[in-house]
Amino acid sequence: MHHIIGLYTSKKTERLWLLDPHDQIIFRTDCFHSFGYFSLIAPAFEKYAQRDAGISITSINVKFCLRSDDLNEALEVLSDLEIELYQQPTSWWKYLGEIQYPRQPLRPIQPLLFRGRAFRLVHKLRALVLKAQAQEKCLVYGNGVLYRSLRGIKMPPGVVVYS
Incomplete structure (x- = not known):
């Protein structure tokens, strides 16, 4: 599954939201390493998913928006996350669950995560939040x-889109 975080300028008349292509973070959680990093930041933003979508951030078809009154709190959340990362070793194995392929035993999903990469992700998120504040934009998450x-990807012909 694909997840996206990016900046959006709120326009009351628009039904479709299109994020700025230069200010985006994309996670592909079908890759266990990407899913590992996503699992580090997702709990910090769970309350916004519950507030706007009414379901967990790890569910499918979730969208939420951090508006100007949420952005200061998001900076605090990112600072707390950074403190948690300082307590991690330089690299560690993150347990994400188990998987079983046909005719093979059950195996744990444990990608190796690196603190430096996690910090870069938090810094990129912080930069997006600060840019959203400075330019009076919203920070949007969707999957x-x-x-x-x-992303502005058109649906194939004949697909009916419900809003």
């Missing part, structure tokens, strides 16, 4: 089919 609309 599943909402990822397509936030």
Whole structure:
């Protein structure tokens, strides 16, 4: 599944949201390493998913928006996350669950994560939040089919889109 975080200028008349292509972070959680880093930041933003979408951030077809009154709190959340990362070793194995391929035993999913990469991700998120504040934009998260609309990917002909 694809997840996207990016900047959006709120326009009351628009039904479709299209994020600025230069200010985006994309996660592909079908890759266990990317999913490992996503699992580090997702809990910090769970409350916004519950507030706007009414479901978990790890569910499918979730979209939420951090507006100007949420952005200061998001900076605090990112600072707390950075403190948690300082307590991690330089690299560590993150347990994400188990997987079983056909005719093979059950195996743990444990990608090796690096503190430096996690810090770069938090710094990129902080830069997006600060840019959203400075330019009076929103920070938007979406996944599943909402990822397509936030990226501006057109649906194949004949597909009916419900909003």
